[in-house]
Amino acid sequence: MVRYFLAFLFVLLTGVQCLYAQLSYQISNYSVHEAGGGNQNWDISIGKNGGIYVANNYGFLVLENSTFDLYKLPEPTIFRSVAYINERVYTGSFEDFGYWEEDETGTLQYHSLAASLENRNMNNDEIWKIVEHQNKVYFHSFGSVYCYDIESEEVYRLNAPGSFMFLYMAQNEIYTQQIQGMLYKLDNDEFIPIERSEFLQQEEVTSILDLADNTLLIATSEDVYMFDGDTFQEWQAESLDEVVRNRINTMVKTENYIVIGTILNGLYIYDLNFRLLENINRQNQLQNNTILSLAVDPFENLWVGMDRGIDYIAFDTPIHPYLEEPDGIGSVYAAALHNNELYIGTNRGIYGYKRDENGNFYDKTLIPNSQGQVWFLKELDGSLYCGLNDGTYLLEDNELTKVGSIHGGYNLKRYPGSNPDLLLQSTYSDLVVYQKEEQIWSEAYTMTGFQTPARFLEFDHIGNIWLGHTVKGIFRLQPNIQLNRIDQVREIGVAEGLPQSTNLVFKMNNRIMTSISDTLYQWDAINEQFVPYHDLDEYFTVKESVSNIIPVDEQRYWVIKKSEILLFEIYFNSISLVYRMLPDMYNFKQVERYENVIPLNENLHLISLEDGFAILDLDLVNKSKYPTPEIHLKSIKVTDSRQVTSFVDPDSPTEAIFGYRNNTIHFNWSANQVAGNRAFFQYKLEGIDNKWSNWSTDTSFNYLRLPPGNYAFTVRSIAPNGILTDPVSFSFTIKQPWYLSTGAYILYVILFLSSVLTIRLYLSRRRWKALGKELEKNQQEIINDRENAEKEIVKLNNEKLQSRIEHKSAQLASNTMAMMRKNNLLNSLKDELLKQQEELGEKLPGKYYRKLIKLIEDGIEDEYEWEIFEQLYNEAHGDFFKRLKDTYPQLTPSDLRLCAYLRMNLSSKEIAPLLNISVRGVEERRYRLRKRLEISTDTNLTELIMTF
CATH class of the missing domain: 1.10.10.10 (Winged helix-like DNA-binding domain superfamily/Winged helix DNA-binding domain)
Known part of the structure; x- marks a missing residue:
């Protein structure tokens, strides 16, 4: 038994090989990180309400309302099996099995059944399969089969004639294979051998599927057989050898398909006539080639559990992507459905696809000599014309015939009015006129008077030609009557009402249109001005520029934005929205600046993508089985400035009023979207947000530090058919802080009036105090003036005294100098007299000599002079x-x-x-x-x- 189990694990973990195939179904990927579990997803079960339950390496995954939850047991263990049965989810793991039920809060709680086994000893058993039959639940391991009787709640081990591979439910019976043995049927706890199944002893049964007419499809390690209850015969299906070689691991059947999951190469999808339709693997969007589990949901779509990741494949969808590898067909610019074959124009050439009776496109072929940029594909009068980089061609029987030599044929349109036999083409340089000869349109001549590269080409109601230059902007051209010359050229820009230059030119409802920023503009022919056109604004959900408008017929138009594609029906002034699609819902990447939706016929429309294309069937949109999702606010968390958190019941009928500190609010919501269809949401907070948020899969948002005021949080979603859900709102009020309340304002008024009175009293006192100070100041000034006058008098007296002293000093100096000169003179006379007395001797009588000497000495020592000197000196020097x-x-x-x-x-x-x-x-x-x-x-x- 262990040897077979190890061999089984070896097969699961064997490396993968990839083959390329064309994908024609919508796939959504849930990575390991996104799902929140481990790598391997061993089993999948579908709940009553479309909930998805996955047995995973890390635990038990539940997908409801577009979000995954992971449940674990206290002891870390790998969950190998899961089954939703009668409101319970049964799971199996190592030496344990049991069921999960919701408690009063909606949380799943585990109840072990293995614990009820008598003499519990599971001998290292792992539960790999769980099936229900006749009100009993069977749990299978490679060593034993256990049974839980739902009515009696008894748990016991079956007496089995050996070890068995997996249990399979088919035709309301349980089938299994004994290891290296026959096929058995489990009936009333008894294993009954199937006659003529002895040949399976050399093969390993890997899956059993219930076909119509009481026939089983039995896959083994060596072949696939059909069993009608009596005989076995090989299944006659396309490419079966390849499928078996890639190790079949599991099979399921939908309403229209048989899906086989392999270990080495992903999925093989057959129709009910056993014709192979598709091989889906890593090369065309599957996350992994090792398929461990499959399950079909109530809408006949497929859940795939793989060695790494979980994928959802929608068969019942109006949109069928045809996505390519990076080195595939390239970016799509043009397409046409001609003679029941699809032709795709890309930046790498023209590719042709055949179409089967189911409407799927297959057998891609590159048209010879078409390599390069393709600008348009258009059917005119039953023939297909193509605009290529090096000219314009007629495509017949997959062969190209050049009909126009001018390079870069952007457009080719029939000229309106009285010239039905003329076509006009914009190119890299000239405007080219085509005429029909022998049922074939071909280049006739080029128009003179204007030459410029122009991608956009339209005609107004009076025959003017409108061109969107690739760089310079919009031009309106007026041709002559013969349509061979441009007589008048007018550049259209800011002077004609546009906020800035643009090169986008569309035509809708027989009016010339353009787009700048998030506003459409319509040409007013009377005033010759562009004026804003707001009739479609209420239908737009994103603030983006319209990048293209594509007419479907006289009343329907595709209006394309980067994040939103809408189909309108416009009849005179009546506008209705037919369909809305978000490219992000399907992981589509439109060709930047060349966004395009191409009508193939009344119902089929092709969406141009960077890595392929998608086919939209409007007839399936109207037949969609998906209900419009309903949004539910799950929780509202309020956090105050101290990081204290509380929760609010979103469904409470009472008005929510929060204190001003409780101003950080976290909203969490969900939608009862069909599991697998990614839910996209928009939200806004009235009172803060001026517009809806961008579409995203976010299911929560946190508003930080909201100011006081009245608010209403609103969230909405979008259904797969493009219908917007009814928005769900939650209104609340954040109160003003106490210092901004009514009572506070009354207090502020009282305080203000009191302050005014206090200020007036203060100012009055201040004024009287100022008057007192002014009086004191005046008195002080009088005193100061008096003191200054006195000081001035003193100063003048001092100055007078100083002047007098200076005068006395001058007199003293003069007197002193006079005394010095007098004494010097008298001393000189005395000296001369002495000299004369010596010379004259007796001739000078002594009597006279002494008298003269005395007179001189008396003059030198004049006391009167000294008294005068002393007086002057004292006066000068105090x-x-x-x-x-x-x-x-x-x-x-x-x-x-x-x-x-x-x-x-x-x-x-x-x-x-x-x-x-x-x-x-x-x-x-x-x-x-x-x-x-x-x-x-x-x-x-x-x-x-x-x-x-």
Whole structure:
């Protein structure tokens, strides 16, 4: 048994090989990270309401309302099997099995059944399969089969004749294969061998499927057989050898398909006539080639559990993507359905596809000599024309015939009005006119008067030609009657009402249109101005520029944005939305700046993509079985400024009012979308947001630090058929803080009035205080003026006194100089008299000589002069003699006289004549003066006297 189990695991973990095939079904990928579990997804079961339950390496995954939840047991274990049965989810793992039920909060709780086994000993058993039959649930491992009787709640081990491979439910019976043995049927807890199944002893049964007419499809390690209850015969199906070689692991049947999951190469899809339709693997969107489990949901779509990841394949969808590898057909720019074959124009050439009776396209072929950029494919009068980089061609029987030589045929349109036999083409350079000869349209001539590369080409109601230059903007051309020359060229821009230049030119409802930013503009032919066109604004859900408008017929138009594609029906002024699609819902990437939807016929429309294309069947849109999802606000979490969190019941009938501190609010929502169809949401908070958010799969949003006010949070979703759901709203109020409440405002008014009164009182007191200060100031100024006057008087007296002193000093100096000159003169006379007496001798009588000498000496020592000098000196030097005598009373009059002369800074030589002594005599007196003043030789005598 262990050997077979190890062999089984080896097959599961064997490496993968990839084959390329064309994908024609919509696939949604859920990565390991996105699902939140481990790598392997061993089993899948579908619940009553479309919930998805997955047995995973990390635990038990539940997908409801577009979000995954992971459940685990206390002990880490791998879940190998899962089955939804009668409101319970049964799971099997290592040495344990049981069921999960919701508690009162909606959370699944586990109840072990293995714990009820008598003498519980599961001998390392892992439960790999769970099936229900006749109100009993059977749990299979490679060593044992256990049974749980739902009515009696008894749990027991079956008596089995050996070890068995998996259990399979088919035709309301349980089938299994004994390891290296026959096929058995499990009936009333008994294993009954199937006759004529002995040949399976050399093969390993890997899956059993219930076909119509009581026939089983049995897949083994070596072949696939059909069993009608009596005989076995090989299944006759296309490419069966390839399928078996890639190791069949599981099979399921939908309403229209048989799906086989392999270990090495993904999925093989057969129709009910056993014709192979598709091989889906890693090369065309499947996440992994190792298929571990399959399950069909109520809408006949397929869930795929793989070695890494979970995928959802929708068969019942109006949109069928045909996506390619990076080196596939390239970016799609043009398409046409011609003679029941689909032709695709890309940046790599033209590809042709055949179409089967089911409407699927297959057998891709590159048209010879078409390599390069393809700008348009158009059927005209039953023939297919193509605009290529090097010219324009007619495509017949997969062969190209050149009908136009001008490079870069962007467009080819029938000229309106009275010229039905003329076509006009915009190219990389010229405007080219085509005419029909022998049932074939071909280049006739080029129009003169204007030459420019123009991608967009339209005609207005009076025959003017509108061109969208690839760079420079919009031009309106007026041709002559013969349509061979452009007579008038007008560049259309800001002067014609546009906010800025653009090169987009469309035509809708017989009006010339353009688009700038998130606004459409319509040409007003009367005023010759572009005016904003808002009739479609209410239908748009994203604020983006319209990149293209494609007419389907006279009333229907595709309006294309980067994030939104809409189909409108416009009849006069009546507008209705037919269909809306979000490219992100299908992981579509439109060709940037060349977004395009191409009508193939009334119902089929092709969406151009960067890596292929998608076919939209409008007839299937109207027949969609998917219900419109309903949105539910799951939780509202309120956090205050202190990070304290509380929860609010979204369904509470009472009005939600939050304190001003509770201003961070987290909203969480979900939609009862069919599991597998990714739910996209838009939300806004009225009071904060001016527009809806961008579409996203987010199911929560956090508003931080909201200001006080009234708010309404609104969220909406979109159904796969493009219908918007009814929005769900939650209104709430964040109260003003207490300091902004009504009572607070009343208090503020009272405080304001009190403040006004207080301020007025304060100002009044301040004014009286200011008046008192002004009075004090005036009085002080009077006092200051009086003091200043007195000071001025004193100053004037001092100045007068100083002037007088200066005058006395000048008199003193003059008197001193006069005394010096007089004494010098008298001393000179005395000296001359002495000299004459010596010379004359007796000739000069002594009597006269002595009289003259006495007169001279009396003149030198004139006391009157000294008194005058002393008076002037005291007046000039402030009682100098008195102050000096008071300080040094021991001074003699001659000392005082010497001090006076020293105070005048006179030298000894100058002092000598004043004292009528010699210079030496002056020095001797100075010496005696020092003695009396008792000063040392280091002290400057003159400087000391100068201090008095």
